[in-house]
Amino acid sequence: MKKVIFTGKCDGIGISHVARDCDLAETIGFYKNEYQIYYILDGERFFYSNNKSYRMSKGTLSFIDKKKIPFTNVIGGKYHERILIEIEETWLISAGTVMELDLTGFFSNLHGVLQMNSKHQEIIEKKLRKMEEVLKAEKPYASAEVKELLFSIIIMILNGAGTRPEEYRTTGGKMMRYVKVKEIIYYIMEHYSEIYGLEDLAGIFYLDKSYLSRIFKEVTNFTVNEFINIQKIDRARNLLIDDSLSIEDISKKLGYERLSYFDRVFKKYVGMSPLQYRKSRKTP
Template sequence: MKEVIFAGKCDGIGISHVSRDCDLDETIGFYKNEYQIYYILDGERFFYTNNKSFKMSKGTLSFIDKKRIPFTNVIGGKYHERILIEIEETWLISAGNTMELDLRGFFNDFHGVLQMNSRQQEMIEKKLRKMEDVLKAEKPYASAKVKELLFSIIIMILNGAGTRQDEYHTLGGKMMRYVKVKEIMYYIMEHYSEIYGLEDLAGIFYLDKSYLSRIFKEVTNFTVNEFINLQKIDHARNLILDDSLSIEDISKKLGYERLSYFDRVFKKYVGMSPLQYRKSRKTT
């Protein structure tokens, strides 16, 4: 059972306040795979990253770096009440430039779980509830106020608020699924050009296809095919810079049987065709 206490957004930022008494697979938020900040008001969750587990309990503030979302998951806990802030990368970069802060670097440095003391908890909860209030009231200045409050929380952390949580040792079923999925992910990263999809991986790891598909999505928030394509396109960006390789050569090198399909997938993830990307990189 879940209760959505509040959900609202402004340009580049989404905020959701949820109470739930079980660990559900579906997410409640506005953006997929963007920068995230979790604050736990009550109960507990578990933050898994780099094959380690950290307990998120009352008064913890957790930061998730977008680049590490495929290797990070927040799951577990019989009951919890949390506030989640999701931040679009385009806004984060723009805001960081305006404020003269490297905000992507900030999320990289503070990726993980921080425990706030009682005074810090009081201050952060006041700021988070104020964010909800101004969005509910739909005031003309709501977006500006939300962003001001978000920056004030970031400044608190930069000034030394919070202490790093120690690793929490657990061998629960979810942890086992997490470890198995990480093994599969690292295999994909090493053999991305040789893998065509879910069926290949199911055979390699001796797993049922539907089970593999379900746990992979649960842990990474990507489908298997999405993650394979992300690896291929990431490598394609570098290969395209080599003028000695034709776009067709690159497509074959990455394991795409049809050039038209490679072109379509590349455009989906990059926003332009491979040829347009090559031309754009020459002018920068």
Template sequence: MIATPFFAIEQALRTVPFSMSADHVHQAHEIYYLLAGERYYYINQRVYALQKGDLIWISKHDFHRTSNKGSDSHERILINFDEAFVASSTPVTPSVVQSRPLLPEKSFLLRPSAQEQRKLEHLFQQMLDEYHQEHAYRHMYLQSLLLQLLIRIGRIQSTAPDTIAPERSEQQQRVYSVIEYLHAHYAEKLSLEQLAGHFYISSTYLCRIFKQTTGFTLVEYLQDVRVQQARAYLKETNWKVTAIAEKTGFDSIAHFGRVFKHFTGHTPLQYRKAHKKE
């Protein structure tokens, strides 16, 4: 059976603090555009500070999440789509258009000019209007609008001297070092006191700068890393759940089950049944 090409767009305004409880990954590409406010965007162990008019391209399979920055209020547009939606609308292979990929493999942050923002927002509005109607040729029209958007993103990227780099203050650099350590040592029995001692800082200061930088508490982040790895083991191996709990650093099967269900909404066995590779 051939899967139906997937495309979705939504606009959301939030007037109260909002942070995702865990980072997540899609099988589709994602475009995030900030219409108003400020946000922190966490992608693959790095934090980006977004301001009004910024656009984030999140490549499929990249873990990501958003969290509060500055004002509690923000408004954004979110688009998700797969390659099939683009490929079915053009005879040109979507991965190679001239010298620049139409669907970039790596995630990045763009900061368009005011003129470019107006053009992008006009395209977004057309897409939103069409998406919520049942006009004739709706599918084809959305494809054409998405292609225009991808081309415009590519042109902005080609004229920009560099994409916007992740945040790199001294505090954030220290947190990145902690993050890298957690990814390397998640299977070990880690404690806050041990981590603070390893990085020669107080546990109180470590907790504060980690939360400010990532939006996670340190414990939440470590649990998230462990659950990500447990997901991979459940999909790719036949190891028993008790073995996976041990290999991902959980102190008991009961604790593993509670944390795994909190992050995924499923028990480990339910997750394996739904995602096990043939």
């Protein structure tokens, strides 16, 4: 059973507050491949990264670096209540410039789980609930207030709040699935333009399609096709900066047989067409 307590967003930031009494692969949020902050209000989850696992329990604050999302997994636990903050990379970089902070470096360095003491838990929970309250009420300057609260949490961490928990010894079955999916992820990232979907990967790794689909979704929270498209679209963003390549050339280079399909997929993940994106990246 799942209870969505709150979802809301402002420019560059999405917040969702969810309680679950089972582990579901589907996510409740606004972005799939952006910087993330998890706070556990109750129950437990497990944070897998670099073949290690850490228990996320009440009062843990976890930071997920966008660049490490493909190799990181947050699953498990029969019950949990959490607040998830998702932050768009473009906003994070511009906000860091204004605040004179390397925020992408912050997420890279802090990637993982931090246990808060009771004093810091109380402060952080008040700030997170205030974010929800401000967005729910649609208060004037809500976006500015939410971002000020977010920065105040980040400053707390920069000033030394939180300690790293010890590695958690998880069951062999889950770790084996995690290791296998990590192997598949590396393959996709190297060969995304040559792969057309689940059936290709099942043949390459000698796995049943249904089993591969299930464990990939469980470990990554993405379907195989979603993950392949994310790799292609991330590459497309870089290629679109080069005016010497036509959009049709880029589409073919990434393995899309039809330009119309590339256009549709790009718009789904970026929010604008490839042509609009190219124009937006040109310096005035």
